Amino acid sequence: MTFKRLVYAVCIVVLLFGVWGVYNRLAHGHQDANYGSYVVWGLWVAMYLFFAGVAAGCFMLATLDLLFRVEIFKGTGRLALWVGLVSLGAGLFQIWLDLGHLDRIWKVYLQGNPQSVMAQMVWGYTLFGLLMIAALVLATRQPDSKALRVLMIVGLPLSLFVSGAVGALLGVQASRPFWHVGLFPVQFPVFSLASGVAAMMAVIGLFGSEEDPNRPKQLWVLAIATVVLAVVKLYFLWADYSQSLYGNVPHNVAAVREVLFGRWWWSFWIVQLLLGTIVPVVVLLTPKWRHNPAVVGWMGVLVLIGFAAARSNIVFPALTVPELEALTRAFSDRRLTFEYAPSLMEWAVTLGSTAAAVLAVLIGAKLLHLMPKKEMA
């Protein structure tokens, strides 16, 4: 109980910081943001990719209960849907603030370009969000209805499509060899599943009910899944970077070197690999720790932080490599630089959105009675 109160307190303080960030963004536009015309996408885009991935992954997990009726996950479907919905909201909020004209978002729906992967993704995520809301309502009111099963059947490929679309958003860009990877739309659904698993591990491990007899088994399955997906993730990473380096396309090599040895090397080696992958794998495979729900929950948090760093390590490096080398010195302006570090306002919005998401998960779970407490008949 004390831990929960501490989480509430920290989240409220961070949320206030976030409110200042949002006010700054709305009052002064993009003037206090550090992205420019060369590193054109910053922290908010990276975090959109992250939160959208968590949302898709949570939906995939919800199908274990609401579609496939896996016994040990009984009762977790609604919780997974709620975590996914909240995560989607946090992602969409940040990407909305990233737009130059917030009031024109309706144009994507009514005057959208079907050829654009971005438009397809916006339509897909909107449909996906509505579907999650409908599924949550049905799962609450008519958990055994046929309509719910239909929604989950439709939603499963849709979750694969939307998470794949995020990969395609970057992958279709031939002018950025670091992003132009044919396997991106395949990798991203796997990343989404892994981040959804981590999110559920964190929520159930840290805030789940001790009365729920399925909780240890759920955490055990999620932990195993995390380890397996970490291995797959490492393989993707190795395949991606080794091929880029062997291929020796200068722009691509420069981007990979930026990730591995650039200004933010620690984000890759320490946050993404060590804290986000290796530590959780070691801990989750150690018998004395893997049965401790709190430890498993914290490993979920670490995996999520690792994924957030991984999304940043995909978005920024490709943009910090000049398309034409001499551009770095061609015109002097703070918006025309290939250096990027998020500004205080950008951090405020991202941390505030994250705090709001954590609060929404906790409050929603309590009000909607989403945490399974005892064995269901």
Place this chain on the structure above:
Amino acid sequence: MPDMLEPKDALVRMHEDMKRALAKAPRERRWVMVIDLRKCVGCHACTIACVAENKLPPGVVYRPVLEEEIGTYPHVTRRFLPRPCMQCENPPCTPVCPVHATYTNEEGVVVMDYDQCIGCRYCITACPYAARTFDFGETYTAGLPGGFPFLVGQAVADAFERTSPFEYGERRERVGEQSPIGNVRKCHFCLHRLAEGMLPACVTTCIGRATYFGDANDPDSLVSELIALPNVMLLKEELGTKPRVYYLV
């Protein structure tokens, strides 16, 4: 050298070429730009002319001049590469736009619809030439001290910065969050000048007569002659973008 073969001044001839081009239907024209890198002295006059013509704010630049120092002492030289929008025939920036805010107009120029652009900047990431920039709503005078009353202060300069350029023949004061603030901006071959029979600002300003402009569909035009030379090259041709800006090297 084309100028030696051509008795008329290049600007005079390009104006004559332009008159013929403007007499045709827009879709029958194919505007191209040719930049002779051997003649470019790196004065950046084209960059500044473009900034002045289009009243570009801080961080927005349509035609930077890229400079490189090559060779090893004592055999050292500098080379310059002006880089406007390539106005690609196969532009990677237009299909990615989620709202059709950027497209190729009937004269073959890639344009922006400022009222349609939502400012997502996806097109910027798609351009292999970094030819697009975002208007963050900044001004050169913001934050400067106003000075004494008898000096020309911030207010006067700020008002000047906010007056409208005539991009796309439209009047747009830079006020609040109104477009083009919050939009992606790019070189448009000075379409508003072309409509009045004038060459793009960068062409008329070039002190070395290094930049040429005209209708490549007119076999008698100067640019048609130039792009048929063997020393013509295209930037990042391997990407298949088919630029309409040619370089003579």
